[in-house]
Amino acid sequence: NAGVTQTPKFQVLKTGQSMTLQCAQDMNHNSMYWYRQDPGMGLRLIYYSASEGTTDKGEVPNGYNVSRLNKREFSLRLESAAPSQTSVYFCASSALNTGLYGYTFGSGTRLTVV
Amino acid sequence: GQQLNQSPQSMFIQEGEDVSMNCTSSSIFNTWLWYKQDPGEGPVLLIALYKAGELTSNGRLTAQFGITRKDSFLNISASIPSDVGIYFCAGQQVGPDKLIFGTGTRLQVFP
Numbered sequence: 001n002a003g004v005t006q007t008p009k010f011q012v013l014k015t016g017q018s019m020t021l022q023c024a025q026d027m028n029h030n031s032m033y034w035y036r037q038d039p040g041m042g043l044r045l046i047y048y049s050a051s052e053g054t055t056d057k058g059e060v061p062n063g064y065n066v067s068r069l070n071k072r073e074f075s076l077r078l079e080s081a082a083p084s085q086t087s088v089y090f091c092a093s094s095a096l097n098t099g100l101y102g103y104t105f106g107s108g109t110r111l112t113v114v
Numbered sequence: 115g116q117q118l119n120q121s122p123q124s125m126f127i128q129e130g131e132d133v134s135m136n137c138t139s140s141s142i143f144n145t146w147l148w149y150k151q152d153p154g155e156g157p158v159l160l161i162a163l164y165k166a167g168e169l170t171s172n173g174r175l176t177a178q179f180g181i182t183r184k185d186s187f188l189n190i191s192a193s194i195p196s197d198v199g200i201y202f203c204a205g206q207q208v209g210p211d212k213l214i215f216g217t218g219t220r221l222q223v224f225p
Binding site: 004033035040041042043044045048058090092102103104105106107108 | 117120123147149154156157158162204213215
């Protein structure tokens, strides 16, 4: 019962470095999401993918890119990391018409940009 | 961006006490969800509400979907130490398959 798997769990980057956060789900869900969590800000949507082959911007997309590689995998890329991108990043997935079941979240990637 | 107003921001209670938190919005939602996040983990779904006025329980947890469809509350009865964590409300509107999250209520339970 893996659910949603995120890698890596922790990462420290220097300003200007790039990296890709990986996410995979094994529940055959259509929709996948990337959120960031900052103290006092709750969860803010970065990008989402309603189905394989489609991606859309969320609330805070600047500085990020995404790729829906296939139905299982949805990656988040930081091209040039900035200290403002220090955060905890969560990937989530849901079945279509998610009102019935909500989202399933991964355990997060804790990113520090110095 | 749109966010849900969740209160209180934090709570410090003694074991055995009841807890109440709520979530309000200026917009109408079709679904309300409540999640709990344990330290170092991702949020986990606790309760889902699908109809205005709906009252749903999950063990010691009870949640209600407000009649106006603009609010929801979560009650925890007889709190225990493992209730510690951050509780998030989330609402879904008609349209794109996205949830909007509240800012969270951090719960601390003292023995």
